[in-house]
Amino acid sequence: xxxxxxxxxxxxxxxxxxxxxxxxxxxxxxxxxxxxxxxxxxxxxxxxxxxxxxxxxxxxxxxxxxxxxxxxxxxxxxxxxxxxxxxxxxxxxxxxxxxxxxxxxxxxxxxxxxxxxxxxxxxxxxxxxxxxxxxxxxxxxxxxxxxxxxxxxxxxxxxxxxxxxxxxxxxxxxxxxxxxxxxxxxxxxxxxxxxxxxxxxxxxxxxxxxxxxxxxxxxxxxxxxxxxxxxxxxxxxxxxxxxxxxxxxxxxxxxxxxxxxxxxxxxxxxxxxxxxxxxxxxxxxxxxxxxxxxxxxxxxxxxxxxxxxxxxxxxxxxxxxxxxxxxxxxxxxxxxxxxxxxxxxxxxxxxxxxxxxxxxxxxxxxxxxxxxxxxxxxxxxxx
Amino acid sequence: xxxxxxxxxxxxxxxxxxxxxxxxxxxxxxxxxxxxxxxxxxxxxxxxxxxxxxxxxxxxxxxxxxxxxxxxxxxxxxxxxxxxxxxxxxxxxxxxxxxxxxxxxxxxxxxxxxxxxxxxxxxxxxxxxxxxxxxxxxxxxxxxxxxxxxxxxxxxxxxxxxxxxxxxxxxxxxxxxxxxxxxxxxxxxxxxxxxxxxxxxxxxxxx
Numbered sequence: 001x002x003x004x005x006x007x008x009x010x011x012x013x014x015x016x017x018x019x020x021x022x023x024x025x026x027x028x029x030x031x032x033x034x035x036x037x038x039x040x041x042x043x044x045x046x047x048x049x050x051x052x053x054x055x056x057x058x059x060x061x062x063x064x065x066x067x068x069x070x071x072x073x074x075x076x077x078x079x080x081x082x083x084x085x086x087x088x089x090x091x092x093x094x095x096x097x098x099x100x101x102x103x104x105x106x107x108x109x110x111x112x113x114x115x116x117x118x119x120x121x122x123x124x125x126x127x128x129x130x131x132x133x134x135x136x137x138x139x140x141x142x143x144x145x146x147x148x149x150x151x152x153x154x155x156x157x158x159x160x161x162x163x164x165x166x167x168x169x170x171x172x173x174x175x176x177x178x179x180x181x182x183x184x185x186x187x188x189x190x191x192x193x194x195x196x197x198x199x200x201x202x203x204x205x206x207x208x209x210x211x212x213x214x215x216x217x218x219x220x221x222x223x224x225x226x227x228x229x230x231x232x233x234x235x236x237x238x239x240x241x242x243x244x245x246x247x248x249x250x251x252x253x254x255x256x257x258x259x260x261x262x263x264x265x266x267x268x269x270x271x272x273x274x275x276x277x278x279x280x281x282x283x284x285x286x287x288x289x290x291x292x293x294x295x296x297x298x299x300x301x302x303x304x305x306x307x308x309x310x311x312x313x314x315x316x317x318x319x320x321x322x323x324x325x326x327x328x329x330x331x332x333x334x335x336x337x338x339x340x341x342x343x344x345x346x347x348x349x350x351x352x353x354x355x356x357x358x359x360x361x362x363x364x365x366x367x368x369x370x371x372x373x374x375x376x377x378x379x380x381x382x383x
Numbered sequence: 384x385x386x387x388x389x390x391x392x393x394x395x396x397x398x399x400x401x402x403x404x405x406x407x408x409x410x411x412x413x414x415x416x417x418x419x420x421x422x423x424x425x426x427x428x429x430x431x432x433x434x435x436x437x438x439x440x441x442x443x444x445x446x447x448x449x450x451x452x453x454x455x456x457x458x459x460x461x462x463x464x465x466x467x468x469x470x471x472x473x474x475x476x477x478x479x480x481x482x483x484x485x486x487x488x489x490x491x492x493x494x495x496x497x498x499x500x501x502x503x504x505x506x507x508x509x510x511x512x513x514x515x516x517x518x519x520x521x522x523x524x525x526x527x528x529x530x531x532x533x534x535x536x537x538x539x540x541x542x543x544x545x546x547x548x549x550x551x552x553x554x555x556x557x558x559x560x561x562x563x564x565x566x567x568x569x570x571x572x573x574x575x576x577x578x579x580x581x582x583x584x585x586x587x588x589x590x
Contacts, residue, residue: 077517077518078413080520081414081416081417081420081520081521082413082414082415082416083413083416084416084420084421084424084516084517085424086424086427086428086431086513086516086517087428087431087432088428088431088432089427089431089510089513089517091517092517097409097413100413101408101409101412101413104412104413105412190397190401194401194404194405198405223385223386223389223390224389224393226386226389226390226393226394227389227390227391227392227393227394227396227397228393228394228397229394230390230391230393230394230397231393231394231396231397231398231400231401232397233394234394234395234397234398234401235397235398235401237398238398238399238401238402238405239401239402239405241402242401242402242403242405242406242409243405243409245402245406246406246409246410246413249410250410250413250415250416251416251421
């Protein structure tokens, strides 16, 4: 698992070297600022000019209102008033609790829910970039790590990382969990893995890389350490299971998540993928934007092949496949483009393709142009 | 053997701690639904799971019986889902995308809209209540008396009309309505009916 790790790279940070670490990683902050500036400026301009204001809350909410559109409205509702299920209608139990819980925490300091969401998402994305860089460096080497971080900062569908959506938080938690496991800090891996699954159901798949890491080190671990590793592997499932238990307590329905998803047209069945394919022409005629998600799925699968060629371990690829393919088993391809942001092999595959200077420049330029274009679509289509 | 036991005990202990901790975190930080919002959500659920509602309307001292069915109606581009309200004074009101508020030629639009609500048209009334309780925290209900029994009064905002939905005290089933507007004041009692094929044909045949 760690055959590509750079042995000189310190896994932990001594307090005295903080300044040196900051200097060495300042470029990540630069890409974060640049990428987010592109998204925020585009969102402000489009929010001011858009002829149609999404779900009606966009323009009234101020310059960054566009970033709180679509699911952001539901996350803010959960944060302010908790969960409520109306069977047969789109309801907020479809949205996992960690992100609204953080919004509520920031709101308690006097910040509005929209501002809290934009703040949490963008700061979590900085954390995600730093953790993703460190993780990629451990797994695949420093060159690929640098390109991975740059591409993630300006990835076209990455405008979701700045919206009132939990994607940046989940990516950060996934990268931190795996990084902690690689350095034997199973307690941190437990907390981060649990956080990933408590923020989005796709976070559950971080258990696969954790299992791979633990398995590759099983002979070197003491029995109690193996127990800690097992605990970290089980943590995402345990955190996920706590959500229906909580819903059972507050709205007396442990299956409220599933019922709410059904009202959004998602219903998981073993033949769901076939249904999604069979319904695709009709779905495209109703919503042509769905083509973006279908193209994204195909692109992600190709990037996974490239990521494997770069040396990505199999557990990561299986987890990534779970993240992008499993949602289609709900009978719809909708939002798979966004879900794929939670699969680091997407960025690793892209970094592998950009290993030549010319390819690197072409990918970065294409990402920037597409990032602006994709951000401009927020009023028209949900990510 | 001992190492396996340690592995399982430590792993299971951490899993249980994460489960309990995650649950406790949600329970301690997220607010439970307000009683008024929860009652409204249950009322909306009653309406949204019934396709046929019978009503007795009292308008200006006159009693009219009605039946509102959620069904497929002919639209411009094929069948569309909508509401069909039949009153026993001969009035029929249709509400569907593309042919909104298709009623008697002499009937004003505001009256047709009020009739659909007072007639208990389940998707229309249910959606209004759901919209209220999902997007407005702190909805209040008041103790009241309606349809001859204790009830909860839920005020639902409607353009130009003050609408109160009365819910049965224990089940939150909508039992009665009161609507007051600048040009009318009316009450109605609701009864949910299980839709049978014979009844469906009878209603659709009359429309």
